Amino acid sequence: MPTTLADIAHELGVSKMTISRAINNHPEINADTRHRVLEVARRLNYRPNQHARALATNRSYLLGMVVPDLMHSYYAELLRSIESVARPAGFQIVVCNTEEDAGRELSEVQALLRGTDGLIVASALPPAETKEYRKMIKEGAKIVLIDRELANLHCPVVTTDNIRVGMLATEHLISLGHRQIGHLRGKPSAVAADRFEGYKQALAKHALPFNASLARECGFLESGGYEAMRDWIAEGCFPKAVFAANDPAAIGAMQAIEEAGLRVGHDLAIVGAGKIHYGDMLRVPLTTVSWSLAEMGQAAAEVLLKLIDNKLSGPKSAPRIVIAPELIVRQSSGAGKTGKTKARR
Amino acid sequence: MPTTLADIAHELGVSKMTISRAINNHPEINADTRHRVLEVARRLNYRPNQHARALATNRSYLLGMVVPDLMHSYYAELLRSIESVARPAGFQIVVCNTEEDAGRELSEVQALLRGTDGLIVASALPPAETKEYRKMIKEGAKIVLIDRELANLHCPVVTTDNIRVGMLATEHLISLGHRQIGHLRGKPSAVAADRFEGYKQALAKHALPFNASLARECGFLESGGYEAMRDWIAEGCFPKAVFAANDPAAIGAMQAIEEAGLRVGHDLAIVGAGKIHYGDMLRVPLTTVSWSLAEMGQAAAEVLLKLIDNKLSGPKSAPRIVIAPELIVRQSSGAGKTGKTKARR
DNA sequence: ATTGACGGTGTTACCGGTAACAAATACTAT
């Protein structure tokens, strides 16, 4: 059995409280006593029981992180940057992978809420389905949404400007001379809707007609992008430039294009979004719209820590933080030879 | 404040114990009472306090997962498969990223041990440095090592046959006619040592001399592979075939090769290990030695759950599970056009 | 000498569950 406060107290012939105070650096303790306590604690290899502490203080020093797809380097990177903020603050992270399953997300979030001090959630729910979250937040749940926003929730959000993501991608294709531009849409989510909206706005801005048959739903996964593009090509009438909802979908589409004997970047231009890991090392390096995931994760973690400390109240109790996206031109869009391979770390 | 057992007990005019029994499906409770309790529990949206439960039962239903590099899809995939076993068993996962830092690993492991029921660790420690782990395990810590083994630790391990990994990779290059084969080694770890050993055994088996100047240390990261290969090429005298310690290192090396104006798979053959995500979508698809990460993670999780349930005792208390590796031929090794792009999911 | 303030320590109760045992009730067997 591990050492407890009582063991140390017994060893030194003092009360548990004195030990507790020494361990937690309370000001009102004799420096000499504290040294003696810490000495014994070290000798007995004492580690506080987190659960007992959590029970007494109502603070677990655990954060929950809920993501739709752990295999996507996008979320792995968010997780890492969140951890880089959480750890120095003494928090550990409980992760949960929902596999884009809304039901699973809700039940996991419920379970996590009781065990942690707060949650960062990249939701797989449709943006309008906010009843459950609304309830939880009203009951005091500390939740920060990341990446995917839900409509009208009084809750901090860290996201990018997805309309601008769609615009940047589409305008890039327009600037390369394309007049017929397709879009592979994500599943109904604010992210997908906004990128689609940006796509339409870019068309409108350049006086190009919007053609509904050029926008197809494919989800956010590689498999969806592959299937959608494969079918599109098989049907015979496909656009020569496509903005895909995100990088995995773009990569799937690229596979379908190559399988059909077409050349990405020459016969068909592709732009993705999200700067996947190794996107610059692909057979045809992927042009994409990206934003700093490090910033995004850090911002979310910092907001959550403030929320937990009740440092977010009053008017700005639910900040909305937007990380600006930028275009990264590589070869998949057919834009010259700009995207030289460079050393990365 | 969230609902507690006492709230429900008060509401129904019975004791806390009855509620506890109803919630936990104890056999010795009246079916009718249980229904009434569950009804009220649902109405009040009761969720048990995990910390109180953990304190009382000494079971937290948390598992710790310690990895050296969250951004490597290898560990992300392990994490996902571990979760797929843990969740149905009612366990949540606390992750910790050590960034290959041994000191960080030790302190995190210590902290995690008190808060969780058991740990799965992909250690960044040198394989001989087992003093700390030895101590923890003697004190009853439930730890399963994954991917990276430590020497002579009485502790379950799930790994692959890394000697065979080295042999498969090297023999593949030999079979392609290479007689001068280089090796980019990982940092001192059992994994690196075994792959190196396999490399040497393959050479010996085919009566090729081992030349120490052809084996360079580069670590397990992309940056290390890049720098090592860049320097090697700059020096002028480099082998025409290289087995890299793992896929990220191989990809780094590939970058260096391309920057030098050489063609991967033609001027210089590269083989990696570990089947990184999108390895088949790279500019030159990467030949690699791989094994099932799903199997590996699941095995580790299952062993840990047994360990926690004390179902592992006696002679086989520390099983060693080996997941067999296999060669995946693509184009980076220059082996014809075998590695066709295929649809994946 | 008395009062008050202060630094340091101990006491008690409580956080929200659960184990172990006691007790009440109904029913069975003799």
Place this chain on the structure above:
DNA sequence: ATAGTATTTGTTACCGGTAACACCGTCAAT
């Protein structure tokens, strides 16, 4: 009728911490 048994519920104590407050000795101010 009585003891014995099974079923269901309640009581008490405890898991390992912490908050709030009580307490004690010492010293300074009056």
